[in-house]
Amino acid sequence: QVQLVESGGGLVQAGGSLRRSCAASGRTFISYYMGWFRKAPGKEREFVAAISWSGSSTRYADSVKGRFTISRDNAKNTVYLQMNSLKPEDPAVYYCAAAYGSPGTIATTAQNYNYWGQGTQVTVSS
Numbered sequence: 001q002v003q004l005v006e007s008g009g010g011l012v013q014a015g016g017s018l019r020r021s022c023a024a025s026g027r028t029f030i031s032y033y034m035g036w037f038r039k040a041p042g043k044e045r046e047f048v049a050a051i052s053w054s055g056s057s058t059r060y061a062d063s064v065k066g067r068f069t070i071s072r073d074n075a076k077n078t079v080y081l082q083m084n085s086l087k088p089e090d091p092a093v094y095y096c097a098a099a100y101g102s103p104g105t106i107a108t109t110a111q112n113y114n115y116w117g118q119g120t121q122v123t124v125s126s
Contacts, residue, residue: 008120
């Protein structure tokens with residue numbers, strides 16, 4: 001079992017920045033690839049970003065590419081999502097997710113992930 005605890009959500013003005021953190025416990029963090037997803041009211045859950053074991057491979061949704069950065073610190077069992085240039089279309093509940101995989105594995109679909117954080121609201125004011 002892996003437990004994921006998120007922090008760092010909140011309210012920010014359009015154009016501003018936020019950094020989300022997701023701390024993992026329970027199993028060897030380095031064996032897990034990680035992802036971030038979000039769900040806005042009335043919309044389906046959507047992929048935001050993903051990162052492999054080592055952090056050498058990343059993937060981004062087109063809507064956030066160039067603005068968001070996913071990273072991980074395996075020594076701290078933590079994955080981060082740096083969100084810059086936030087837009088009015090970015091508000092949602094953001095979730096981190098984890099799944100056990102072989103080296104180099106990375107996934108952009110929610111069905112590939114076994115463990116989920118509690119989710120935290122990100123609000124962008126115009």
